[in-house]
Amino acid sequence: PYRGSWLDFEFDPKDNLYVRIDRRRKLPSTIILRALGKSTEEILDTFFEKVNFEVKDQTLMMELVPDRLRGETATFDIEANGTVYVEKGRRVTARHIRQLEKEGVDQIEVPVEYIVGKVSSKDYINEATGEIIVAANQEISLEALAKLSQAGHKQLEVLFTNDLDHGPFMSETLRIDSSVDRISALVEIYRMMRPGEPPTKEAAEALFESLFFSEERYDLSTVGRMKFNSSIGRDDAEEQGTLDETDIIEVMKKLIAIRNGKGEVDDIDHLGNRRIRSVGEMAENQFRVGLVRVERAVKERLSLGDLDAVMPQDLINAKPISAAVKEFFGSSQLSQFMDQNNPLSEVTHKRRISALGPGGLTRERAGFEVRDVHLTHYGRLCPIETPEGPNIGLINSLSAFARCNEYGFLETPYRRVVDGVVTDEVDYLSAIEEGQFVIAQANAKLNEDGTFADELITARQKGESGLHPREHVDYMDVATNQVVSIAASLIPFLEHDDANRALMGANMQ
Known part of the structure; x- marks a missing residue:
């Protein structure tokens, strides 16, 4: 956040999901959900898909969603209506799944052992005595099954998990979570944030409220909210600077999806994830x-x-x-005396961009990746002009046509291509927007009517150069010196120079 407490979610080696507030000791992440007033059933309901079992005349029937069986090894014959679809010990393949889907099989008989060890998704109560036979998030045993059928429960609902892409992370985390209701969760958070003070209900509630939900203490800023929404796929709450329940749950879901092998991890050095603080x-x-x-x-x-x-x-x-x-x-480290030997040194100094200074990196800590040229630097930061020595790559120069947008991200201009014709309309694109377009180089041959002369054109898509058919091109570079800064673009025949010598030349003008 721009200001306020940090909230970090992380997996430990045992695949339990933990949360840290302000880098303190970690707590099971379900504590946050309990503090928001969620019960065990609601938590399981949010994070898991369900499988329904039904007891019919002494047999156990399972509701079948064919897609969930993919890649599993059948521990029993999968049969329905007298046809055996998958024999015991065989692996379920895509062909089996297509066959099951085509014939519309929605229930199969399973042996009783199959449900033993599965995790119940809600509390089952013996209504005569009022005792809980199986609690939510508890494994079902043979004894429990017998008791359930005695109590007359015909329908059972269990969590769907597998080792491939639906891990049992939240259910495992709930087991190590000592809190049982909202108050105990709030007290636990209070103990971690203010060790040694005696917790009262009011103090614990007030502390939790002020951590992430009060506008005075917490602010994501407009940029933060914009990036956050695009990351978790929300399109409401655009003005809201504080967190809410949806935000926290969506972040946990996204982290679990990444752990399950779905979704992409962000690249820190992408210019869509680095902004300029003016x-x-x-x-x-x-x-x-x-x-x-x-x-x-x-x-x-x-x-x-x-x-x-x-x-x-x-x-x-x-x-x-x-x-x-x-x-x-x-x-301030960034408040410098302007170097004014000649007009060029003045312009260069004004267009400098530094990763050092308050809230930034320090020379000692900055690794190789931060200093390196990234493909999103194209047309935004100059790949040539940077000091030699300990600051290399931490202090950059704006490219010739780059500008900063309202959120602080760098934009670079491109000429729009409409129906294969290059127009004179210029759009400024940020690194995030540029990813989806195919962009031709500035020196592509054009006919007099503004169409491309060649069938195949050297163009970039998602930073990768390649040959693209001319119909696919969306934009074209504005000028050939768009990539480099003002000082570097003054070097005659820059393209024939070795990059290291060009760097020295750009710094010495």
């Missing part, structure tokens, strides 16, 4: 720091009493604010 934003933060100090001072003065004789101007002292702002412009 001067205004950093000055605003310093100003906020100053205001908080003033607020504290005013509260102290007010608490001293004798309020009749006090005027507003006696209470408020503006020194902390001006001090914070002056300190920012005077001694």
Whole structure:
């Protein structure tokens, strides 16, 4: 988040899902869901698909969803209506599944052993005595089955899990979670955040509310919310700076999907995941720091009493604010004296972009990946102009036509191609938007009517260069020097130079 507590979800080696708040010790992640007021049944319902079993005249019938059987080895003959579809010990293949789907088989008989060891998805109660036979998230045993049939339960619902792409992670995590209801979960979180203080119900509730759900303490910022929504696939709540229940559940679902082998992991160095924090934003933060100090001072003065004789101007002292702002412009690492030997050095210094400084990296910690040229740098950051020495790749220069959009992401211009004709309309695309288009180079041969001269055109898609048919091209580069910065584009016949020498040349003009 932009400001507020961090919420990290992680798997441990035993594949249980844990949560950390502000990098403290980890708790089972279901504690957060319990603190939001969810019961065991609701948690299981959110994260798992179900399999229904039915007891019919002494046999156990299972509802069949053919797709779920894929890749499993049959432990018994799969048969229905007198036909054996898969013999015992054979592997279920796509052909078997197609056959089962074609004949519309929706229930098969299974041996009683098949359900033993499966996990119940809800509580089953003996209504005569009121005792719970099988609790939600408890494995079903043979004794429990006998008791269930005595109590007259004909329908059973169990969780669907397999080793391939539906892991039993949340069900396992629930077992190591000591909390049973909302209050115990809140108390557990309170104990972790404020060790040593005696927890009360009110204090625990207030702390949990203030961590992620209060606008004063927590803010994702508009960019954060935009990136977060696109990551978990939400399209509502665009203005909301705090988290809510849906956000937390969707994040957990996404992490579990990745653990199950579905979904993609983000690339940190992609320019769609790195944004520019401009001067205004950093000055605003310093100003906020100053205001908080003033607020504290005013509260102290007010608490001293004798309020009749006090005027507003006696209470408020503006020194902390001006001090914070002056300190920012005077001694911040990024507040530098402009180098003004000639017009070029001035322009270059103004177009510099640094990964160092407050809230950024330090030279010692920055690894090789951060410094490297990424394919999203194309037309946004110059691959040539960067200092030699310890800062290489951490300080970059804006490319000739790049600009910064409202969210702080870099955009680069492209000419739009409509029905195979290159128009003079220019669209600025950010690294996120560029991924889906095919973009031709600036030196592609054109006919007089603006169509492409060649059948196949060298173009980029998702950063990979290749030959594409001209009908597929969506955009075209604006100019050939779009890739490099102003200093580098002044080098004559840049394309014939070795990159290392060009780097020195760009730095020495």
